[in-house]
Amino acid sequence: xxxxxxxxxxxxxxxxxxxxxxxxxxxxxxxxxxxxxxxxxxxxxxxxxxxxxxxxxxxxxxxxxxxxxxxxxxxxxxxxxxxxxxxxxxxxxxxxxxxxxxxxxxxxxxxxxxxxxxxxxxxxxxxxxxxxxxxxxxxxxxxxxxxxxxxxxxxxxxxxxxxxxxxxxxxxxxxxxxxxxxxxxxxxxxxxxxxxxxxxxxxxxxxxxxxxxxxxxxxxxxxxxxxxxxxxxxxxxxxxxxxxxxxxxxxxxxxxxxxxxxxxxxxxxxxxxxxxxxxxxxxxxxxxxxxxxxxxxxxxxxxxxxxxxxxxxxxxxxxxxxxxxxxxxxxxxxxxxxxxxxxxxxxxxxxxxxxxxxxxxxxxxx
Numbered sequence: 001x002x003x004x005x006x007x008x009x010x011x012x013x014x015x016x017x018x019x020x021x022x023x024x025x026x027x028x029x030x031x032x033x034x035x036x037x038x039x040x041x042x043x044x045x046x047x048x049x050x051x052x053x054x055x056x057x058x059x060x061x062x063x064x065x066x067x068x069x070x071x072x073x074x075x076x077x078x079x080x081x082x083x084x085x086x087x088x089x090x091x092x093x094x095x096x097x098x099x100x101x102x103x104x105x106x107x108x109x110x111x112x113x114x115x116x117x118x119x120x121x122x123x124x125x126x127x128x129x130x131x132x133x134x135x136x137x138x139x140x141x142x143x144x145x146x147x148x149x150x151x152x153x154x155x156x157x158x159x160x161x162x163x164x165x166x167x168x169x170x171x172x173x174x175x176x177x178x179x180x181x182x183x184x185x186x187x188x189x190x191x192x193x194x195x196x197x198x199x200x201x202x203x204x205x206x207x208x209x210x211x212x213x214x215x216x217x218x219x220x221x222x223x224x225x226x227x228x229x230x231x232x233x234x235x236x237x238x239x240x241x242x243x244x245x246x247x248x249x250x251x252x253x254x255x256x257x258x259x260x261x262x263x264x265x266x267x268x269x270x271x272x273x274x275x276x277x278x279x280x281x282x283x284x285x286x287x288x289x290x291x292x293x294x295x296x297x298x299x300x301x302x303x304x305x306x307x308x309x310x311x312x313x314x315x316x317x318x319x320x321x322x323x324x325x326x327x328x329x330x331x332x333x334x335x336x337x338x339x340x341x342x343x344x345x346x347x348x349x350x351x352x353x354x355x356x357x358x359x360x361x362x363x364x365x366x
Contacts, residue, residue, distance in 0.1 A: 059092040062271065065104040065116035067175075067252060069097045070297040072309030073221060073316075075289030077117075080278030082292050089270035095296075100201065101175025102126075104255065109135040114260040115271060117141070119175035120253045121342060124357045128348050134258040137358040139272050139328040141279075142251025142316040147176040147183070149240040150223040151215035152208060158238045160184075160245055164193040169213035171201050176217040179242060179249060181345035186246030205230060221311035225304055241315070248337040250330060251316060253358070261362060273364040276327055279317065286310045328363045330354075 066074055077095055080086050086093045096113070098104055104116030105126050111134075120137050127133060149168070151157025157166060160183070170177040184191055197213055205226040207213045216223060220239050227237055243249070254272060261268045282289030290305035321331065332354070339352040 059087065059090055060267065061092045061094065062086075062115060062267070063113045064093050064095045065098060065107045065113040066095060067098045067101050067104055067117050067119070068219075068222070070095075070293050070300065071222060072286075072290055072293060072305035072307070073312040075282045075286075075293050075305070075309050076275060076278035078278075078292035078296060079281045079289050080274045082295075083278070083281055085274035085277040085281075086271070089267075089274050091267070091271060091274065093271075093274075100171070100173035101178070101252065102173050105135060108255050108257050109133040111257050111259065114257050114264075115268070116255050117252055118255050119145075119178070120250050120255075120357065121145075121338075122175055122178055123253075123255060124339070124342060124352075125178075125346060127357055128350055128352070131350055131356070135255055136258050136261075136356070137253035137255050138261070138268065138360075138362045139254040139275070140250055140330050140358075141253055141275075141327070142312075143319045143322050143327075144241075144243050144316050145179075145247070145249055145251025146219040146221055146312065146316050147179045147242040147247070147249070147251070148218060148220035148223065149176075149180075149183075149215050149242070150208070150218055150220070150227065151238045151240065152211070152232070152236055153238050154236050155211065155214040157215045157240075160187040160189060160240060163215060164190055166214035167195045167197055167212075169197045169199040169204055169207050169216040171199055171204055171217075174201070174217055175252075176219060176242070179247065180217055182249070182341045183242045183245065183247055185344045186341065208232075220315060221308050224311070225308050229301075229304060248334050248341055250335070250338060256362070265362060268362040269364055272328065272362060273366075276364065279327065282309060283313055283318065286313065326366075329360055330358055 064077065068074070081093060101119035102122045104113065104118040105123055107113045108116040109126070109130070120140070123135065123137055127135070149160070149163065151162065156162055170180065181191070199207055199213070199216070204216050204218060205223055208216050209227055209230040209232050220241055224237060224239055228234055254275065256268055286309045287302065287306045289309050290302045293305050294300040294302050335354045335358070339354065343352060
């Protein structure tokens with residue numbers, strides 16, 4: 001009996017205070033009535049302590065690095081918080097804004113963030129240059145990438161061929177700019193005939209609105225609506241989506257640190273399941289998603305972000321492929337073609353093996 005009490009006290013002591021253990025030891029030396037009383041109180045205390053410990057351990061903190069600031073297309077991740085999907089998976093997710101499509105890759109590769117959201121094409125080049133970097137894409141989100149050239153019809157830009165002889169504003173870290181050489185190759189453009197003006201993200205759309213450049217690279221849903229907000233007439237804006245002009249490339253994906261994923265495979269799968277649930281929520285109710293964004297970004301206009309989100313849903317997330325195959329996966333033949341297109345303008349240092357850049361091993365079964 002004493003040995004049993006000692007074992008019980010050792011277990012309880014890891015969760016509760018020493019006084020409870022002392023109370024249990026008294027059981028061995030008191031009468032039956034007192035023993036029942038002490039055991040009853042002690043067991044209630046044990047349950048309370050274990051319940052508190054379980055609650056404390058229920059949610060694991062997971063930092064998540066976005067590619068860009070809090071706008072409509074990021075709504076799914078906030079909806080996954082607000083609607084309890086992350087919480088139901090035992091995850092306490094803290095979302096950080098980014099500064100471009102390349103931003104999250106080194107954050108995840110260094111382990112500063114276990115999970116992020118980034119352009120897979122930029123990830124492919126990063127992994128080729130840093131083959132030992134522990135980072136990989138685990139769920140495709142933008143099945144059809146948002147890479148675009150956005151022009152002004154009044155300045156003569158309506159199609160890819162119109163870019164020759166004109167000024168293109170491009171932020172160097174921009175994911176769309178990173179794909180521009182492949183886009184130019186697919187459309188037979190003479191790069192020497194295009195004047196490229198390096199611009200910052202905050203000045204990109206204002207420069208186009210002011211006529212200081214004729215076109216810019218950017219994400220279709222963001223640059224388009226930023227121009228509308230700046231007063232550019234919608235019928236004067238031409239959105240040249242690169243995916244509609246010969247590119248087989250994929251877009252942004254959820255990426256993970258592979259060391260973290262190897263040790264927390266179930267957690268990663270649960271995270272992805274919650275993300276999908278968040279996307280389902282905002283697809284059903286985009287305004288709800290925009291309001292979730294506005295809670296974190298007081299400067300956001302709900303109507304504008306609702307429209308931006310809807311553009312992303314219609315143009316990038318809900319596609320023929322995802323309607324037929326579900327969200328998150330990639331088509332092997334298309335990925336092979338995408339790697340070939342990247343190789344047209346980028347010299348791989350290593351064999352371009354798709355398995356080094358993407359895996360479906362962590363996707364939820366459904």
